[in-house]
Amino acid sequence: MRKAATIRDVAREAGVSVAVVSRVLNDGTGPVAQQTRARVVDVIERLDYRPRAAARELQQRSATAVGLVLADLANPFFARLADRVVGEARARGIHVVLLTTLEDSHLEAESIETLIGRSVGSVIATPTGGNVDRWARLVELGVNVVFVDREIDELPEVDVVAIHNDLSAEVATRHLLDLGHERIAFISGPLSTSTGRDRVAGFKRAMGNAGKVADDRLIHAIPFRGDAGGDAVSALLALPNRPTGLIVGNTAQVRSALRRVKQMAVDVPGELSLVVFDDNPWTELVSPPLTVVRQPIDMLAMHSVDLAVGRLRGSLPEPPRRIRVEAEFVQRSSSAPRSS
Amino acid sequence: MRKAATIRDVAREAGVSVAVVSRVLNDGTGPVAQQTRARVVDVIERLDYRPRAAARELQQRSATAVGLVLADLANPFFARLADRVVGEARARGIHVVLLTTLEDSHLEAESIETLIGRSVGSVIATPTGGNVDRWARLVELGVNVVFVDREIDELPEVDVVAIHNDLSAEVATRHLLDLGHERIAFISGPLSTSTGRDRVAGFKRAMGNAGKVADDRLIHAIPFRGDAGGDAVSALLALPNRPTGLIVGNTAQVRSALRRVKQMAVDVPGELSLVVFDDNPWTELVSPPLTVVRQPIDMLAMHSVDLAVGRLRGSLPEPPRRIRVEAEFVQRSSSAPRSS
């Protein structure tokens, strides 16, 4: 356990001052003679010197790290988002501090707090919907916040990257309508999230446009996590007038809903056509393969990191941006024409 | 964008010295009068003061962060491991810096490098198998390394948390043998990983104990990522003497293998009995539900964090520990007696 070399060790060994070493390290901050640079680089190599991030961050607010606050890594959607974000960040020489909220605003609050102490320059987050004041404070402290997948209306000054949730829900709904379904149910996320609200709005609009009124008993706004999907399905199928089409809002909900559907031996798509949000490796492995709304995770990640890092480096125009990317509708076999 | 309060602001406002504030902050480092403490706490609250992690880390190697170097977040096993690690770490007041290697030793090397600059006190990692010298250097620099899920034999000084991979493979194999299968194939990870090696060893042992010799053409050591599983399946099923049992080593491999099996319209378990490593939410949703070896992710995460944080706080005995947790064998419908 020898202690690591410092910039002063390098300076001494190379016979120059620390200032020169620093300039070599951060290329472009000042002139350094070609020959001197070579010598310094050599010593750095030899001593295996690595500048300490902590010291650097202390000095200026440069910050080589971004915070990533996700709802739930057990959800493949967020996991793959994290995967892509970490990859994109690495490509830009940025580290990622990961935190999860489990959709709990208290844990979210805690995460924001720690992120303040930690001097991250930017935060990419999927907000739970609460903690408006805390997010605002983070912004006021000079941290660049980028919301991904969801947003908070009361915070217009933060960047947002997401799909058109209302449109996507509308497309999914119209798909079922076009197949002849009349009674269509929707299992969505909590209305405290923009995702939940927007999708329900899109659903209602599509139904309205088709001259149908969306029966409120057919709309279930349930938590994104947990197994509430099962009970929602049971409730829906217990209705006197069963829906023949069902749209489900996220992977965890799909899992529990699908399990219940199988338990109840309901025929898909014979008795019930299914369209679900978020594509996964396994959506095409189950029987029947699921018709899905696929979010372009790569795009979400890329734009988020672009914004987060861009603002960090100050290379972006001032006004906050709201980037919308296109979701893709992938038809498989879980949705079919209504078998009268 | 007001700038955050510093310890000096608090000291001034409370009419005490910075030393006192520091003592209040880090309880137990020295005496503080009850009344003074109350006043300081009050000011901290009022000024909304948060100590800056960077300054702290610079001062001493306290380090409130651990690095988490995972192979691939797109793999649900690692994603859920990350989820649990982040949760456990938070409970201990520790942040997680996340990096991924994509099973590429170059990216792993890069990750180790960044982790050196970043002053993390511990690193939890799933090593690719290479970079032995770099890991050694990290250890020598005083960073506590904990390998999880896999290990590197040449590095006996690091902690390890994993299942008994050889035993698990043996159990899986014996299960198929007991069902009457004679020709059993094994799709495993690269032999450069301990996981790959150990499982193959367990497989061979089980076969040997049953008086059968493991045909090398029935063993495919393929990458953990990507779609090589499909081709492996094709190769196996093209053999003159088809295997009737197959064990698959990780989720990505299962996905590609299963897709090919379905494409080829092979009946599971009629023609081919399947046992796979790692349980996922969807393993019981596919048809037929898969017989799996379930790794206790919670235990892996908990012990990893325990070790990482314990060493950080110096509250652990010196000698490196190798913790083995029990994998669980879950029988479902993808494995059945050989229907000769």
Added chain:
DNA sequence: AGCGGCGGTGGTAACGGTTACACTTTTGTA
């Protein structure tokens, strides 16, 4: 009365970088 110990407090040198500024040398131009 003298003295050691201790509770409570303040002063200040690190920690390892960056950077403003001063200084010296080289280069360019009339």
Added chain:
DNA sequence: TACAAAAGTGTAACCGTTACCACCGCCGCT
């Protein structure tokens, strides 16, 4: 040749926190 500008380098002051040490009373002992 003279002199300004630019290139190259060094010095030292930060950044925010902790830890060591000195200091001051006050208590309880011998």
